[in-house]
Amino acid sequence: MPNQATDNGHVVLVGAGPGDPDLLTLRALHFIQRGDVIVHDRLVSDEILGLVPEGVEKVFVGKAPGRHILKQEEINELLVELATKHKLVVRLKGGDPFVFGRGSEEAEHLIKHGISYDVVPGITAAAGCGAAARIPLTHRGMARSVRFITGHHKEGHGLDIDWATLADPEMTVVIYMGLKNLNNIVANMIQAGRAPDTPAAIVENGATEKQRIAYTSLQDLPQTRLEGDFKPPSLLIVGQVIEIAKILNHD
Numbered sequence: 001m002p003n004q005a006t007d008n009g010h011v012v013l014v015g016a017g018p019g020d021p022d023l024l025t026l027r028a029l030h031f032i033q034r035g036d037v038i039v040h041d042r043l044v045s046d047e048i049l050g051l052v053p054e055g056v057e058k059v060f061v062g063k064a065p066g067r068h069i070l071k072q073e074e075i076n077e078l079l080v081e082l083a084t085k086h087k088l089v090v091r092l093k094g095g096d097p098f099v100f101g102r103g104s105e106e107a108e109h110l111i112k113h114g115i116s117y118d119v120v121p122g123i124t125a126a127a128g129c130g131a132a133a134r135i136p137l138t139h140r141g142m143a144r145s146v147r148f149i150t151g152h153h154k155e156g157h158g159l160d161i162d163w164a165t166l167a168d169p170e171m172t173v174v175i176y177m178g179l180k181n182l183n184n185i186v187a188n189m190i191q192a193g194r195a196p197d198t199p200a201a202i203v204e205n206g207a208t209e210k211q212r213i214a215y216t217s218l219q220d221l222p223q224t225r226l227e228g229d230f231k232p233p234s235l236l237i238v239g240q241v242i243e244i245a246k247i248l249n250h251d
């Protein structure tokens, strides 16, 4: 809905899922086809961008690890600026906007500037990659909980994770943005008491045509990553549930 009080446009933070257009929600598709301008980052696939009607402006604000094309503050500002010019601004984000997507920071900024917004959930990488690799994130008797953590940290800061909380052998740990600090993450998890031979997997470009999967163990993750030359976007999954995947992969 356009913002009546200020004449400003409306911004919708739309989750685009892991990359395959089939995994968009109908609501996401609705907004992709109706936005007056589309603001997207690197994780939004070309196939999904292909659904944007011809002639609609697409603004790339791509962020790749270590080289931000636009700083988050600049993206926040851009959304405000676009909302003063357009009725419907669609901010497309990979996965779910509210899972390691900084969507909430954009929402805070919009509120501060009196701009109305909505959020459309998307399939987050953990769900998309779990299904694609046939790794259930929970399984009775094997994983009673699941944790999503990020392996990324602000420049100059260490990883801010309470490692001891990841030691539960019946917890699946899903690590977003984990490649850069992989050695550090693995060492910390083992030191905190997670068994080195805990099954693990790397899923690169999960739920897309380019998907690659390697099944390994916690201690061998760094080696497997090197051997397979895994690149972002890759998701790491650690836990007993990987054993189930080996069974579920038999069609």
Ligand code: SAH
Binding pocket: 018, 019, 043, 093, 094, 095, 096, 097, 098, 099, 100, 101, 123, 124, 125, 126, 128, 129, 175, 176, 177, 178, 203, 204, 205, 206, 207, 208, 232, 233, 234, 235, 236
């Ligand atoms: N908001 C997104 C996450 C953004 S952080 C979501 O909900 O999924 C970016 C990280 O997500 C990547 O570094 C990677 O770890 C993970 N990721 C996103 N899409 C992925 C995919 N298709 N395959 C594997 N990992 C993915």
